Amino acid sequence: MLEIKNINVHFGVIHALKGISFTVNEGEIVTLIGANGAGKTTTLRTISGLKKLTSGNILFEGKDITHASAQERVKLGISQSPEGRRVFSSMTVLENLELGAFLRKDKKKISDDLKMVYEHFPILADRRKQAAGTLSGGEQQMLAIGRALMSRPRLLLLDEPSMGLAPLLVQEIFNIIKNINKTGTTILLVEQNASMALQVADRAYVMETGSIVLSGTGEELMQSEDIKKAYLGG
Amino acid sequence: MEQFFQQTINGISLGSIYALIALGYTMVYGIIKLINFAHSDVYMLGAYFGYVCMTSFKLGFLPSLLISMVLCTLIGVMIEKIAYKPLRNATRIAVLITAIGVSLFLEYVTMAIAGANVRSYPPQTGILDQSFNIGSINITMQQIIIVSITIILMVLLQFIVKKTRIGKAMRAVSLDSDAAELMGINVNTTISFTFAIGSALAGAAGIMVGIYYNSINPLMGMLPGLKAFVAAVFGGIGIIPGAMIGGYFIGIVEVLVSGYSNSMYRDGVVFAILILVLIIKPAGLLGKNTREKV
Ligand SMILES: Nc1ncnc2c1ncn2[C@@H]1O[C@H](COP(=O)(O)OP(=O)(O)OP(=O)(O)O)[C@@H](O)[C@H]1O
Ligand SMILES: [Mg+2]
Numbered sequence A: 001m002l003e004i005k006n007i008n009v010h011f012g013v014i015h016a017l018k019g020i021s022f023t024v025n026e027g028e029i030v031t032l033i034g035a036n037g038a039g040k041t042t043t044l045r046t047i048s049g050l051k052k053l054t055s056g057n058i059l060f061e062g063k064d065i066t067h068a069s070a071q072e073r074v075k076l077g078i079s080q081s082p083e084g085r086r087v088f089s090s091m092t093v094l095e096n097l098e099l100g101a102f103l104r105k106d107k108k109k110i111s112d113d114l115k116m117v118y119e120h121f122p123i124l125a126d127r128r129k130q131a132a133g134t135l136s137g138g139e140q141q142m143l144a145i146g147r148a149l150m151s152r153p154r155l156l157l158l159d160e161p162s163m164g165l166a167p168l169l170v171q172e173i174f175n176i177i178k179n180i181n182k183t184g185t186t187i188l189l190v191e192q193n194a195s196m197a198l199q200v201a202d203r204a205y206v207m208e209t210g211s212i213v214l215s216g217t218g219e220e221l222m223q224s225e226d227i228k229k230a231y232l233g234g
Numbered sequence B: 001m002e003q004f005f006q007q008t009i010n011g012i013s014l015g016s017i018y019a020l021i022a023l024g025y026t027m028v029y030g031i032i033k034l035i036n037f038a039h040s041d042v043y044m045l046g047a048y049f050g051y052v053c054m055t056s057f058k059l060g061f062l063p064s065l066l067i068s069m070v071l072c073t074l075i076g077v078m079i080e081k082i083a084y085k086p087l088r089n090a091t092r093i094a095v096l097i098t099a100i101g102v103s104l105f106l107e108y109v110t111m112a113i114a115g116a117n118v119r120s121y122p123p124q125t126g127i128l129d130q131s132f133n134i135g136s137i138n139i140t141m142q143q144i145i146i147v148s149i150t151i152i153l154m155v156l157l158q159f160i161v162k163k164t165r166i167g168k169a170m171r172a173v174s175l176d177s178d179a180a181e182l183m184g185i186n187v188n189t190t191i192s193f194t195f196a197i198g199s200a201l202a203g204a205a206g207i208m209v210g211i212y213y214n215s216i217n218p219l220m221g222m223l224p225g226l227k228a229f230v231a232a233v234f235g236g237i238g239i240i241p242g243a244m245i246g247g248y249f250i251g252i253v254e255v256l257v258s259g260y261s262n263s264m265y266r267d268g269v270v271f272a273i274l275i276l277v278l279i280i281k282p283a284g285l286l287g288k289n290t291r292e293k294v
Helices: A040-048 A070-076 A093-100 A107-120 A122-126 A137-149 A167-182 A194-200 A218-223 A225-231 B002-032 B039-055 B061-087 B092-114 B141-163 B165-175 B177-182 B187-213 B222-235 B240-260 B265-280
Strands: A002-011 A014-024 A029-034 A055-060 A078-081 A155-159 A186-191 A203-208 A211-217 B131-134 B137-140
Touching (some): A002 A040, A014 A040, A029 A040, A029 A194, A040 A186, A070 A078, A070 B177, A078 A137, A093 A107, A137 A167, A167 A186, A194 A218, A194 A225, A203 A218, A218 A225, B002 B141, B002 B222, B002 B240, B039 B061, B061 B092, B137 B141, B141 B187, B222 B240
Parallel strands (some): A029 A186, A078 A155
Antiparallel strands (some): A002 A014
């Protein structure tokens, strides 16, 4: 479904992505793990079209979207819940969710999807009139994911959905991610929390300073000694 | 007391003008964090467009108002496209200096075309020439029209910003342009639209000042522009209702100061207010005191 082919990305002289390639197949949960500054967020931003690449190609469902605008990518079905949530703080929860459906015109289906988001995240329904900035961190994370779902994505990019959340909530978020995947949405998940990510993921890629250094199924990587040492705390 | 009411009414008229200009400053700042110095010259051009409509084409006030607003919209969008858009990733100081350059450019091109002299709007006739008294307070029809048009435009603006798709896009981009892009919002279109609306309001202010004070000149934007900017800062830059309140506040204060003391103080007082605001509540009346995000 998504093919990343040898992409290079620079920030001025910083070579942030050094020719990385990977694929995400329809229906999968694929995770991208790695230390701080490895280039995970940059990868997702490049896929969403927020960051221009220097060379390489991005294919989505066989179509070359390397030079497509961010809007076109949303239209094609790529949606992202960005690092740090980035909800529109002074807007209400409902307004945030509606913005997620910005490019859609089918009112009926939008309201169906709103119900679907409220089913995944019942707390958002209670808080729908509240300003997003007044939500707790966990609720904001749910809102960011819900907002990304409102464009009806075929591929959902999640950047550190567990960041700053209490363990119980982390578990809950990961369960929801699994549920979203079961309803047919392919997921590319960036995580610091490697053990949780590897548990839910079908496949995983490990990034280190701008390169992919390891890949395999979630289980394989969980057994790997290197991974255990570097990311799973022994 | 009567003098106070009279001055307040005059202040509300002037404040309407400031509020309309301040809205453009605040919306553009809100969306691209730029103090658009050229904005006050769009206001000046609005006055000139109105002048041409009313003298050369002998149009009435309302058609002239609309034409002036449309032309200012085009100018505003063009300024953004030509001067600011190529600098989207440049440092803020580079954009600021460009804005000053655009401002000077508009002033001196106007001077080259229309001359540096003061020009007088044609004397208003009919309803625009009337006035009436309540007790000894005199209210002119022009004042009523200025205030009414301003209120209509503000209500319209609120409707656009709160209820329409593009208005929601404007708010989203001004809150977080990356996140807005992830929603599929076209950030460039949204920025253009913001310039369009701000410039239309400035155009309306320009022609209304023309009929109210009669005289216009290519540098007429400078002082009102600065005061409208103070108004925007006073209300909280980037905050639409703040610009409205700020505009009226500055207008009323200015007129009261010149009415009750020496009119030479009126500009000084406005800038004293700016300094006080920056010391006491830098984020402005309606602003939240947050540190600027990088
Ligand atoms: N806007 C930017 N300007 C300059 N350098 C940047 C920018 N954004 C990222 N980088 C650099 O690119 C590299 C990759 O950053 P990125 O944010 O993609 O890492 P990450 O894997 O998401 O890290 P984390 O786990 O901390 O979120 C880092 O060296 C970072 O300093
Ligand atoms: Mg990151």
